[in-house]
Amino acid sequence: MPTTSPAPQPRPLAEHIRALILDGRLTVGERLPSERSLAIELRRSRSTTTRVYDLLERDGYVSRLHGGGTRVTLPHTAAPAGGAADESAIHLSIASMDSTPGLYDATVRSLPRLAAMRGTSGYSLQGLPELREAVAQRFIERGVPTDADEIMITSGALNAFNLVLASIGRRGERALVEQPTFPHALEALHRHGYRLLPTPVDVTGWDEGHLTDTLLRGRPHLAYLIPDFHNPTGATLSDAERTRIAATARSVGTHLIVDETTAELDIDRDWTPLPFSAFSPHVITVGSMSKIAWGGMRIGWIRADRSIMTRLLATRPSFELGTALLEQCIAVELLQEMPALTAHVATRLYAGREAVAAGLGSFETISMPPTRGGLSAWLDLGAPVSTALSLAARAHGLILPPGPRFSTGGVLERRLRIPITLPPERTAEAMGRLRLAWEDVMTGSRAAGAEMPRSAVI
Template sequence: MASRLGTQLGEWRATTAVAQSLADRIRMLLLDGRITAGERLPSERALAAELGRSRATIARAYELLEAGGYVQRTHGSGTRAALPAQRIHRPEAADEGVIDLTIASVGSTPGLHAATVRALDRLAGLLGTPGYSLDGLLPLRERIAARYAERGLPTDPGQIVVTSGAMHAMTVVLAAFGERGRAAVVEQPSFPHALDALRRTGHRLVPTPVSPGEGWDASHLVDTLRAQRPALAYLIADFHNPTGATMPELARARLAAVARTTGTLLVVDETCAELDIDRGWTPKPFAAHGPALLIGSMSKIAWGGMRIGWIRASREQLPQLLAARPSIDLGSPLLEQCIAVELLDDLDALLARASARLRAGRQAVADGLAAHLPGVPMPEVPGGLAAWIDLGGPWSTSLSLAARDRGLLLPPGPRFSSSGVLDRFARIPITWEPEVTAEAMRRLGDAWRALHAGELPDSTRLAASAVV
């Protein structure tokens, strides 16, 4: 049986400096969260058999990791992943000059300040109330419901639960409907934090593929639901993160029908649903085709710091959601809800500004690829948050490490996978200002050239010191 480490290593291959390469890869798995500190790793003998390498190679890789503080080895207790006692210096978003491409979120909308000022008057009328609201302010729920109706899904305000962002909505949904030990179908690639949430609640992840050009393999997805009969399926049907694909209407209807027969709860993430640049058509919300819980958010259209999201559910699902919520929190901040009301009153302008930013960001990524990574094609990106770049080979993790040495944080492709694969892909956000993106692509090009020249990134050289 494959170990979790072996699964996370995925497409790792090395022809020279095998022990060093393996140590580098395990270290990266730890730094980006695919392996957790304290997790037990396979024995030298077991990992050697699994990877088809000599035991001496595995022993050397573990020695390199131990020297850097990335594993702890105790006789009788095996080898466990660790973080160095002395914090490693690695670029963080707050460091001067670092560009953080792990973030795919548009900057604050120009109308946010004015909306905040107007919201203060709205908040003043609430100061005499207790301030708690499990389902959210009625004016905000009314506006969210009205938007669903405009998109082709009649919705009552009573079907909306306001949350503190989309991930908080996911947490509430899993608290209400999650089933530990049951299968959960997820797209591959998908949003990493949602995958983490499903793992944390004890779900067994079953992947189904999504690609930028072809989108979903509808037959694979349907067959997986029928074979696994999962408790739930987590999907991003509109401007899929990270591929940008949109699920066709007929595929939605077919999937909704199959999910009904398998007893599968469809949880559909709509945080990117209205980030249209030039798709050319607009599908109805997924729940227009059959039962589905929908998750939405203000953070992708207004500002990442705008922590307001929502759940659109059936009337039958509402009591279970509201019963689960008090164990998590007692309501979302009223001021932010008031600001969201003001912003949604001018939603068309809000979406137009987001679209213009994304269009400029998409062009900057395309220009950067052409200038600095020749031969790496720009995929079609009709909307959404990012370009899912095919590097042409399993270089994403190594490229990510090399980029760190140049003040660029780039999440490797396997971070978007449930099983450690996809190392030939990288997600590049189209959300940053063009001048920031241009500099990011220049640094990425430097890392690309160094990688293909055979240079090891400084951050992959594990020495006896805990400081790299």
């Protein structure tokens, strides 16, 4: 049996490695296999893998040092081809709507509140008392008694998550994460030195047995969960599941960090679970205004018991002294209009969901699951072509992250996240471009060398 491919092609191999780098699955500074090891693994000739690394080095994606191996780098001057700088491109990496119609009026109403604080220092380490009261009241309305002293206002939910990790993190410890999950949370955990223990989630929900068994056997220091309209699958944990998971985490001493960024994005779910913090006083919850008001509203919060809050307050001054006051004043006004906000969000998401479903009607092998809320639809492509499709989409002005971008180990090639947050007409255009990319992949006609700049996944 031959040990090498009969038709070695270094350029497509280099392109796929470059895609892994730009997609974040190979990190800057990471050491790649030797030319010999890569040749054996891929069943290619040594000369082919040498040429692959030559191409990557020429374009600035790896550096090679004699005796030091081959390591991932990024070009100093990366010029996206038909990409981020192209205003005609449609970004499906961003699952976020434009601002609520009430944002302008809320901003105007907030100005007297801001003006009244001109005589103060302007710093607000824990957050404005009025806003902390408003966030606490929202928890109370959802069924969790909460005091304003248990709330800290942050510059978005990701900022909140990083602050929690900076305050309670332990390098080298284990962290349980869902697979798939929010990519930037994975990056934050890696940056804080955690070893990740994935537990599967699909559109039908969690494998609760696997999750609790991982908690019991792995005894991770923390677990990061998105229990409401999970990003990207859209699944929601039941109250019974929350009860058991919270009890298991408490029994092994695992900090539960719950991301509620998507909790208010209900379209037509016929039931509403209690917040995770209703099942354990030690749950750390992060949330934000970004999805219910506007991504430009960099307002988030942390709900935690007083012992954790003390640690957060001690840590925060080392990298910021609070959150911008104007945004906090606006948030106070917006939180008084939550029924109107959530109704507007439901209407927009419904229209976006229907537009995605209509656009996918001509795809015979792609299936869209029931999507009762959240930011996106988690599609089943019917074949492991997600990365290839993502690359092909670039040639048609469509930027979308492949399924493996949401995983810990380069898996989920059958999956693709499509936001339901764009206006219907923009979604229809995006689906048309996706159809062209799909045809390219199915016929093998994608142009070689298509670039896929790494971008934020929101």
